[in-house]
Amino acid sequence: MRYSYLFIILFLIGCSSGTTPVDNAVEAKVLHYGNGTEPQGLDPHIVTGVPEHHLLLALCEGLTSSNPRGGESLPGSAASWDISDDGKVYTFYLQENGKWSNGDDVTAEDYVWSWQRILTPSLGSQYPDMLYYVQNAEEFHNGTIDDFSNVGVKALNSKTLEVTLKEPTPFFLGLLSHYSTWPVHKPTVLKHGTMDDRNGQWTRPGNFVCNGPFNLKTWELNKKIVVDKNPLYWDADIVELNEIHFYPISNEMTEERMFRAGQLHVTSTFPSNKCEPNIQEINPNIKIHPYMGTYFYRFNTANKALDDVRVRKALAYSIDRQKIVESVTRCGQIPAYSFTPPGSNGFYPDTKIPYDVDLARNLLKEAGYDSGEKFPVLEILFNTSEGHRKVALAIQQMWQQNLGINVELVNQDWKVYLSREMIGDFQVSRAGWIGDYEDPNTFLDTMRPNRGNNKTRWDNYEFDGLLAKANATLDQEERYKILMEAERLLIDEMPIAPIYTYVRVYQLHEDVKGWYPNILSHHHPKYIRIERD
Amino acid sequence: MLGIFLRRILLAIPVLIAVASITFFLVRLAPGGPFDADKAVSEQVLKNLNEAYNLNAPLSEQYFDYMSGILVGDFGPSFRFPGRSVTELIMTGLPVTFELAIYSMLIALFIGILSGVTAALKRNTFLDYIPMSIAMIGICVPTFLLGPLLVLIFGINLELLPVSGWGQLPGDKILPSLTLGFAYAAYIARLSRGGMLEILNQDFIRTARAKGLSEKMVVIKHAMQGGLIPVVSFLGPAVAGLLAGSFVVETIFQIPGLGRFYVEAAFNRDYTMILGTTIFFSFMIVFFNLLSDIVALWLNPRSRDT
Numbered sequence: 053m054r055y056s057y058l059f060i061i062l063f064l065i066g067c068s069s070g071t072t073p074v075d076n077a078v079e080a081k082v083l084h085y086g087n088g089t090e091p092q093g094l095d096p097h098i099v100t101g102v103p104e105h106h107l108l109l110a111l112c113e114g115l116t117s118s119n120p121r122g123g124e125s126l127p128g129s130a131a132s133w134d135i136s137d138d139g140k141v142y143t144f145y146l147q148e149n150g151k152w153s154n155g156d157d158v159t160a161e162d163y164v165w166s167w168q169r170i171l172t173p174s175l176g177s178q179y180p181d182m183l184y185y186v187q188n189a190e191e192f193h194n195g196t197i198d199d200f201s202n203v204g205v206k207a208l209n210s211k212t213l214e215v216t217l218k219e220p221t222p223f224f225l226g227l228l229s230h231y232s233t234w235p236v237h238k239p240t241v242l243k244h245g246t247m248d249d250r251n252g253q254w255t256r257p258g259n260f261v262c263n264g265p266f267n268l269k270t271w272e273l274n275k276k277i278v279v280d281k282n283p284l285y286w287d288a289d290i291v292e293l294n295e296i297h298f299y300p301i302s303n304e305m306t307e308e309r310m311f312r313a314g315q316l317h318v319t320s321t322f323p324s325n326k327c328e329p330n331i332q333e334i335n336p337n338i339k340i341h342p343y344m345g346t347y348f349y350r351f352n353t354a355n356k357a358l359d360d361v362r363v364r365k366a367l368a369y370s371i372d373r374q375k376i377v378e379s380v381t382r383c384g385q386i387p388a389y390s391f392t393p394p395g396s397n398g399f400y401p402d403t404k405i406p407y408d409v410d411l412a413r414n415l416l417k418e419a420g421y422d423s424g425e426k427f428p429v430l431e432i433l434f435n436t437s438e439g440h441r442k443v444a445l446a447i448q449q450m451w452q453q454n455l456g457i458n459v460e461l462v463n464q465d466w467k468v469y470l471s472r473e474m475i476g477d478f479q480v481s482r483a484g485w486i487g488d489y490e491d492p493n494t495f496l497d498t499m500r501p502n503r504g505n506n507k508t509r510w511d512n513y514e515f516d517g518l519l520a521k522a523n524a525t526l527d528q529e530e531r532y533k534i535l536m537e538a539e540r541l542l543i544d545e546m547p548i549a550p551i552y553t554y555v556r557v558y559q560l561h562e563d564v565k566g567w568y569p570n571i572l573s574h575h576h577p578k579y580i581r582i583e584r585d
Numbered sequence: 586m587l588g589i590f591l592r593r594i595l596l597a598i599p600v601l602i603a604v605a606s607i608t609f610f611l612v613r614l615a616p617g618g619p620f621d622a623d624k625a626v627s628e629q630v631l632k633n634l635n636e637a638y639n640l641n642a643p644l645s646e647q648y649f650d651y652m653s654g655i656l657v658g659d660f661g662p663s664f665r666f667p668g669r670s671v672t673e674l675i676m677t678g679l680p681v682t683f684e685l686a687i688y689s690m691l692i693a694l695f696i697g698i699l700s701g702v703t704a705a706l707k708r709n710t711f712l713d714y715i716p717m718s719i720a721m722i723g724i725c726v727p728t729f730l731l732g733p734l735l736v737l738i739f740g741i742n743l744e745l746l747p748v749s750g751w752g753q754l755p756g757d758k759i760l761p762s763l764t765l766g767f768a769y770a771a772y773i774a775r776l777s778r779g780g781m782l783e784i785l786n787q788d789f790i791r792t793a794r795a796k797g798l799s800e801k802m803v804v805i806k807h808a809m810q811g812g813l814i815p816v817v818s819f820l821g822p823a824v825a826g827l828l829a830g831s832f833v834v835e836t837i838f839q840i841p842g843l844g845r846f847y848v849e850a851a852f853n854r855d856y857t858m859i860l861g862t863t864i865f866f867s868f869m870i871v872f873f874n875l876l877s878d879i880v881a882l883w884l885n886p887r888s889r890d891t
Contacts, residue, residue, distance in 0.1 A: 073754070090849075093667050100622060176634040178626050194629060250637055250667045273677045274841035275751070302849075303836045305733065306749055310839070313740050313748040467617025467854050474625065484623075504625030 072314025074561055078584045081294040083564070083577070086307045086319040090274050090300035094255040096231040097170040097177050102486075103300065103320070105231060110279050110296055110577045112262040114234040115144050115163070115213075116225050120579045122490065122570030123397070125225050129158055129235070129263060129286075130213070139220030139526040144213040147286040152237050154261045155284060160207035166235040168200045174248040179232035182488070185221045185523075219524045222531060223491035226397070229574070230488055237261040265291045265578040274300060285578075292566075292581045308559070311337075317561040317582070324439055327383035327557065337559045340384035341569035344393050344487035345554035346495065347385075349432070349447070353547050354509035355479050357428050361545055362419040367480075368405055368549035369412040370454035371447055376551060380446045381439070383557050388550035390539055391485075392495040395571060399492045399532055403543040405550065409454045416455055424456025433462045434482035435469040443551065444482065473507050483507075484554070490572055492535050493523070499542055510547030590879065597871045604867040605655065605860065609648055612859050619664035619854045638664060651860070660861035665853045671861035678843030681751055685761060685834070685842060686827035690820075692766030697773025698816065704774070705781035705812070706804065716774060723771025732764040732837040749839035761838040765831060769823055773816055781812035814881055821877025825870040 073084055088103040096108050109118075117128030130144040150158035167186070170177045171193045184190040187204030191197045204216030217224060227233065236254075240261040245252025253259055260268040265288065266279035277298040281291055299316065301307040304323045310316045322338060331338050351358045351367070358364060373387035390401035421427045432448065434440040441463060448459040464472065473481050485505070487494040497503065500519055501511035518538040525531040542548075556573045566579040620626060620634045635641045639650070654661060660671035700716035707713050739760060740748035747757040784790065785808055793803045832844035843862065850858035 090666075092665060095667065098667050100624065173629065173633045174637065176630060176637045178620075178622065178624070178630055178634075180630065181627070251662050251669075253668060255668060272841060273674065274845055275753070299839070301749075301839055302845075303839075306837055306839050309733070309736055309741065309748045313744075315747065315749065315754075465617070466852060467615070467621055469617075470621040470623070471617040474621065504627055507625070 074314040074317060074563065077317065077582055078563060081292060081582050083293050083296045083580060083582060084315060084317045085296055085298050086301050086310065086316045087277075087298040088300065088320040089302045091277070094260065094268065095250075095252070096234045096236065097166070097175060097179075098250055099231075100178050103298075105574075107277060107279070107298055108231045108234070109264070109574065110266040111260070111264040111268060112231065112234045112236075113264045114228050114231070116228045118229040118570075118572065118574040118576060120566070120570065120574075120576050121568045122572065125229050128229070133225075139222065140217045142215040142217070142224065143208070144215070146211040146213065148211065149286045150263065151284040151286065152261050152263050153267050153282050153284055154237070154240075156237065156239070156261075157210065158235065158263050159210045160213040161210070162235045162238060163213050164200075164205050164207050165238045167203070167205050167233070169236065169241070169247050170232060171200075171203070172248050176250060177232070179230070182227060182230055182232045185217050185219065185224060185227070187216045187218050219520075220526045221523055222526060222528060223397075223489060223493050226489040226491055235263065237263075266293075266296060269295070276300070287578065291578045293577060296577055311559045311561075316559075317564050318567075319559040322383075322557040322559060324381070324383055324557070331383075335559075337561065339556070339558055339560050339569065341556045341573070342386070342393070342395065342571055343554040343556040343573055344396055344490065344494075344571040345484060346388050346391055346393055346550055347443075347482075347484050347552045347554060348388070348391065348548045348550045350473070350478075350481045350483050350508050350548050351546070352476055352478055352480070352509060354476055357430070358479060360419045362415040363421075364546040364549070366412040366415040366419070366455060367451065368546050369408050369415070371450055371549065371551065372407045373405075373551060374407070376443060376446055380442050381552060384555045385552040386555070388553045389543075391499070391542055391548060391550055392492040392535075392539055393487075393553045393571070396487065396492050396495070397490045399535065401492075401536060401539045403540055405543060412455060421457075424452075424458075427455070427457040429458045429460055431460050431462050431479045432482065433464065433469060433472060433478040433480065435466045436463045440482050447551075476507075476509060481507075483548070486554070487572060492532075492539070493519070496535060496538055496542070499547070506547075508547040510545065512541070512545060515541050515545075589882070590875075593875050593878070597868075597875070600871060601864065601867055602652075605652065605864050606648075608860055608863045609651060610644075612854070612856050613644065615854065617854055619856060621854070638662070651857075655864065660864075661857035663850075663855055663858050665850065665855040665858065671857050674846055674858065675843060675861060675865055678841060678846050681840060682828055682831055682835070682842035682844060685751075685758075685765065685831055685840060686824060688758060688762035689766035689769065689827055690824060692762055693769035693773055693823075694816075696766070696770035698777050698813065700770075701774040701777030701816075702781055702804065702809065702812075704778045705785060708782065713778075717778065720771040720774040723767050724775075726768075728764050728768060728833050729837065731767060732760070732834060735760050735764055736837070749837075751838070751840040751842075757838075761834050761840055764837070765827065765834045769827070772819065772823070776815045776819055777813055780815040781808060784808045784812040787811075810884060814884055817881045817884060818877055820880075821873040821875070822870070825866070825873040828869050829866040 087106055091104045091107055092099045094107060096112055113128045115128055115130040116125035119126050129146060129150055131147045132145050134143045146158060152158060167183060169175060171180050171189055173193060173195060180193045188197060188202050192200060192203050206214045208214050240254045241252060244254040244259055257268050257271050265282055265285045267282045269278040269280045271277045278295055280295045304321050307319045308323055311319050332340060351364050353359050377385045377387055389405045390403045392399060392401055394400045432444045434444050444461050448461060451457055451459050472478050496519055498505040500516045515538055518534055522531050522534040525534060563582050563584050565581040565583050567575055620631060663669050663671055663674055704713040704716050736748045739746045746760055747754040750757040790808055793807045831842055832848045835842040835844045847862040850862060
């Protein structure tokens with residue numbers, strides 16, 4: 053017996069190697085990256101999530117690439133471009149030494165074929181609308197036209213691509229840094245399936261060919277994905293990392309422990325219950341950066357009680373946003389007084405949502421509810437999560453105290469919540485929106501009539517007209533004026549009540565260099581270095 | 586005995602068919618579908634997706650398609666992971682979950698039997714009270730508490746063992762196996778103590794002692810064979826439970842096992858994956874129950890002779 057204990061102790065000591073993966077990474081130039089959940093896949097035309105985006109940033113590249121410091125897009129697969137005077141025709145000149153990871157040249161035809169692929173209805177891509185700004189793209193996707201040569205994308209020669217848009221669409225370049233517009237290698241896709249095959253095997257290690265700074269090396273499901281440096285990448289000289297190890301860690305507590313044990317350089321999130329007001333001073337590894345996302349409540353305007361704008365305003369004006377961020381979320385979130393987060397590519401909305409209980413009560417009275425008791429019981433729908441429950445509890449209390457109305461909380465499993473929102477089976481529901489690209493349009497566009505993400509049944513054609521007008525306006529200053537008008541209209545009609553602007557809270561090891569905070573939280577791995585001071 | 590064996594196998598077939606059929610219709614009744622996402626997809630896209638996975642066909646047709654697929658071992662493609670079949674996903678997670686289950690079970694048996702038998706032999710002494718109190722705590726403390734606690738002590742404070750992973754860093758299999766094994770060790774300790782106490786009072790033990798056999802021989806050769814039958818009966822469902830219930834430990838320790846696929850499939854409404862894993866786990870439960878019944882029958886001299 054005595055010996056078995058001794059054996060266990062010796063074994064445990066033997067296991068302790070002394071150095072952690074993070075220590076070993078300094079020499080090996082390897083980045084250990086906490087990447088949220090297991091990615092759905094690596095086909096840029098099929099996948100839809102943030103973890104997938106991180107991987108695709110390393111593996112593939114679009115015409116433009118996201119700026120590591122945020123703001124204007126940088127050249128990517130295209131070295132430069134011209135824009136016609138009317139803002140509708142873009143001519144892209146591809147990198148002369150742009151290669152696929154198997155050595156083939158990246159050509160303009162590759163882009164034409166790839167865009168045809170994502171717009172092919174039978175592929176069932178969930179992001180074809182990113183290209184709807186291209187002439188006839190929507191028509192091709194809906195089946196109104198069958199001939200792809202009518203769509204506004206043409207290869208003028210092997211390295212020149214011409215794109216014709218419906219409207220000037222000033223944010224088009226930013227949109228091109230989204231992976232749904234990126235190219236795929238035609239011979240590889242066709243070797244392992246058909247053009248519209250969702251289950252093609254081309255994204256497996258060994259088969260995978262793409263044009264980014266890294267190659268897919270191994271992929272162990274639910275364990276890790278390893279990518280290594282692609283020597284054929286056109287800008288390979290500036291890539292300093294040899295490998296990136298992406299770990300799919302869905303549990304934030306596990307991720308936090310892995311970081312503390314030196315197994316990760318960067319985490320995807322940070323447990324909110326560990327957030328304190330001065331957390332950054334206590335632990336300098338914790339980063340809190342503004343993020344292009346808004347946490348808000350949707351009002352179902354088709355609901356009898358909520359179809360009156362005065363009621364919606366009364367509800368929105370009786371939420372103390374400052375208190376919510378200080379006492380409930382407590383992780384550096386910013387109270388939101390507009391739908392579009394301030395600072396989205398230089399757009400700062402001037403809308404205001406006062407916290408004014410008297411005004412709110414008067415509005416409710418005007419709407420015919422002398423006292424809150426007459427108001428029907430209001431339900432707040434949210435998906436099961438401790439964070440959402442806390443915010444909902446705070447708002448329930450504010451509405452009950454300030455307006456005297458009865459509020460019930462309904463939490464549902466994620467898919468049930470989505471389905472109830474989609475069919476309009478809710479009164480008030482919790483929501484969040486993260487920008488796909490750096491422009492106010494990515495927010496405001498969702499509130500146009502007939503947009504799947506509107507969900508509030510608020511169909512305002514004046515708002516729709518303003519956005520259409522903004523998209524057709526080339527002058528940025530003029531365009532922002534129109535968008536500001538749209539934002540004001542939205543906040544005046546209040547189909548949604550913004551609550552706070554998101555922040556990205558995560559942990560970053562001090563060895564990681566070339567990592568800059570930016571509002572989309574896109575950190576292009578080609579600029580990242582591992583150096584110990 | 587062969588008759589019992591065949592009868593049990595024949596009974597398992599309708600059980601599995603019933604499980605598959607009920608699960609098939611239950612998952613379809615659950616609100617929300619596999620393609621509902623935060624970024625709403627247009628009707629056109631949803632139609633294309635449903636067509637791509639044959640979800641537009643009448644439910645009865647889908648049911649018969651699916652059932653005939655299972656007969657030839659085809660569990661269909663996963664909806665959540667395009668390009669991967671359910672069989673492939675199960676086969677990826679299974680070896681890991683199986684390995685974890687084996688280590689945990691070995692730990693559980695070693696600690697459980699050792700402390701259970703000692704407690705029975707030293708009844709009403711400290712060697713009985715202490716292991717049994719620890720066993721009671723083991724039954725009560727959930728793995729989601731024990732796991733992080735062990736990580737905190739051995740991984741973060743003492744820096745002896747990695748806090749997560751499976752086969753990536755030396756020693757990363759120890760903490761998850763201990764966490765999962767400890768709860769089962771507690772059950773086994775109590776079962777073996779009970780079984781041993783019952784046997785130790787029997788006449789044949791007294792005979793063995795009267796023959797002049799050493800206490801060691803009496804315990805190992807005579808008492809344990811009968812005294813551990815309750816443990817053997819418990820092992821079948823326990824192994825099945827270890828396979829199907831390792832989700833929590835897999836999540837805490839970031840282990841790429843089957844349990845995570847199983848639970849995440851349910852959240853994602855990955856219909857084929859839910860069905861595939863449910864059928865697979867049902868099969869495992871039926872199989873291990875059968876196995877432990879056979880071993881218990883064989884160990885029990887009264888039923889072995891008939």
